[in-house]
Amino acid sequence: MAQWTWDSACLRLPTLKNVSAVWQASSSTATASKEHLAKYHFYCLMDRPLFAHERHQLFEQVSSDESLSRIAQPNYVATPVFDGVPDPLEGLPRIGIIRKDKERLDTTSTAFPEEAKGRKRMAPK
Incomplete structure (x- = not known):
């Protein structure tokens, strides 16, 4: 299911295809009322740090939760604790790797907006 979800994101942003x-x-995967949703987080490396508006655009383009594009948004990687209910993924992996040809996304192959909400990009010093 993770591979299918990643492939769906790659259809929306083809530059991810070989990354x-x-x-x-x-933590909410397969929980009550969310059994029908593919709830995954994906992490991939970029060839440079991204500006906030660039991160936001990538998340928006692949139809992902845009709140995770914010640096201040916590994103936990520990196995969740299910108090009083069974773990719906017990015995199944919760994390894995999708190996492709490229280790990083080449950001020059992605069209990013030049400005974010009226603010001009600052050149690196």
Whole structure:
């Protein structure tokens, strides 16, 4: 299911197609009322740090939770604790790697907006 979800994201942003990624099942994966959702987090390396508006655009383009594009948004990787209910993924992996030809996303192959909400990009010093 993680591979299918990653492939779906790659259809929306083809430059990701050959980039390796780490996947993690969200803590709400397969929980009551969310059994029908593919709830995964994906992590991949970029060839440079991204500006906030660039991160936001990538998340928006692949139809992902844009709140995770914010640096201040916590994103936990520990196995969740299910108090009083069974773990819906018990015995199944919650994290894995999708290996592709490239280790990093080449950001020159992605069209990013030049400005973010009226602010001009600052050149690196």
